[in-house]
Amino acid sequence: MMSARPLGVWVATTRPLRDGSAARRRGDIVNDGDERADARWMPGFASGWERCGVLLDTGEVLGLRRDGTAELVVEVDECAAPVPVTREELAVVARLEENWPEAVLRPADLATMARADVTLRRLLVGRLAQEGTPPPEIYHLLPWELVDRLAAQALSMVRGGRESSLVFLRDWFVPVGSRFSAALEQLDEGLRAEEPELIHLGAAALCVRLRDIAADRLPPATRQVLAQLVRELPNLDRFIADAAGRAVARLEGAVAPRSPLRLDTRLNPAANTSEGVRRETTDAVREPFSVRLGVTSRGRVEIRARTAWAAADESLLAAYGAMFLPVLVSGPASSARHLILLRVERGELSGRLGLVVPSGDWVEIEVTGPPLGIAEISLVPPEDVRRSVRGATTNSVVAEWTRIAREFPENHPLRLTIEDEL
Structure with missing residues (x-):
């Protein structure tokens, strides 16, 4: 024995x-x-x-x-x-x-x-x-009634209701394999305090962690109340709509494969353009952003993300401090993460990256999550930030990166990383 x-x-x-x-x-x-x-x-x-x-x-x-x-x-x-x-x-x-x-x-x-x-x-x-x-039903032994109660309270506050008693999830749900419970508690705290930055951090983290969770480890009733909550989070922050939709699909068992944007990289030189450059593009929607991937015959990758801008978005952008859309750029032999710095310009919230084509005969990109704010990029690997700063396409974008660096103390690692590339 x-x-x-x-x-x-x-x-x-x-x-x-x-x-x-x-x-x-x-x-x-x-x-x-x-x-x-x-x-x-x-x-x-x-x-x-x-x-x-x-x-x-x-x-x-x-x-x-x-x-x-x-x-x-x-x-x-x-x-x-x-x-x-x-x-x-x-x-x-x-x-x-x-x-x-x-x-x-x-x-x-x-x-x-x-x-x-x-x-x-x-x-x-x-x-x-x-x-x-262990099979999924083993995880159902955890005290899911606490998650149900906290999610229902958060949903009520999202809809304009008043806060109720505090619910603490402690570390009881760590075995599930996703730190969704910490994100749910952070969202609850932000809603109670009416603190926009905390609401953004909690809502975005909750969407990402539920998007990647093994949903069958959650009891059906818990999946249902979490899906109801996440479905309404874009009413607080429309920029997380894509991540929220994917999280709901995961919880409801309706996940469909999604193809990244992909182009061939071996283009013939253009003969009849004023610049003498051939350019191929492809577009996709990642709510609320439209995303474009372009490849030129001069060996450049051009990435653009944009969405319409409204005056009501001003307070949202203030909660982020600055907004960065994370994308993964891949070729046959490598992949690298980048951040598209988004800025308000000409009635749009938009951003661009200009990169060298990766080795191989194709390139593809995919948005990997909801936009990040200043508080979150301090947790991004330094090399990802370096690549992103190098991808700046205009002097105004460089100036914005300079401003962002100065949001951090003089010896902060992120500030030093950015300033090294400017």
Whole structure:
């Protein structure tokens, strides 16, 4: 039989009593005194342990016993509180550990664990996700009712309703594989504070993370309320419409492949133009932007994004600080990310990049997400920013990059990166 290991990060040593119960005092040593260690990988738990329940004065809790000894530990949460467990739940955990990590939960097991303490469910799902490939329904054991409530409250505020009680998602949804819960909390905070920058950051991040999520790990009711929320986010920020649409499609199981803009790069020289340059172009819509890819016979790639500008957009642009549309430029042998700096000009919000054609006989581009603001580009890899500054096509764009650099302190890495290229 496989040796049992802790489900979670922390354990506390306890001692058995004659009546079969155990004694534990507040302040007992956690992880043999190393609270930063991960109990799951401590050498002392490599072999010789069996799963057990430990009876404390507060009730039965999750524990481990070393074979043939009186050595006993209880599993504890981040507040050093023991994890409650019932006999039925303990039997399910012990059975799973016999075949770990190729664990199979029968319908009756899932029903049993759905009634378990939330900490026990979080520990079980987290360790299964980390070490195995659990089926989607395992993730449904997480406390999704909290997500449902928070998403419904955010939707109400988007529609003009008043805020309600705070809901904290903590780290319970990390095993799902997308940090969507942090984005949802950020959106909720921005809506409560009526803070445009926080609303933008939370809404954009939520769309991106739900666009890429394994949707079947979310229960149907949760997918539905999140889709309702995301569908209305462009009413707050129309520039995230494309990302919101893709996130809704993911949640509703209607994702369709999308072709990037693509052109051949080997063009014959033009004979009948005043410039003597042949140019091929292709266009696509990435709401609310129209995007154009062009290739010239002089070996240049030209990229343009634009959308109509209205006075009502002024406050949105102020929330961004500056706006950058992320694009991936690819050829047969390489790909690189760039940022198109968007500026208001002649009734449009638009931007251009001019690049050298990548090696190979074709080039393609795709918008990789919603526009980024100044707060977000500080997290972009420096090389992506360097390439973007080099792609500036006019002196006015260079001047705007100069202004953006000065938004950061003198020794800020992003400011130094930009100024190195100007």
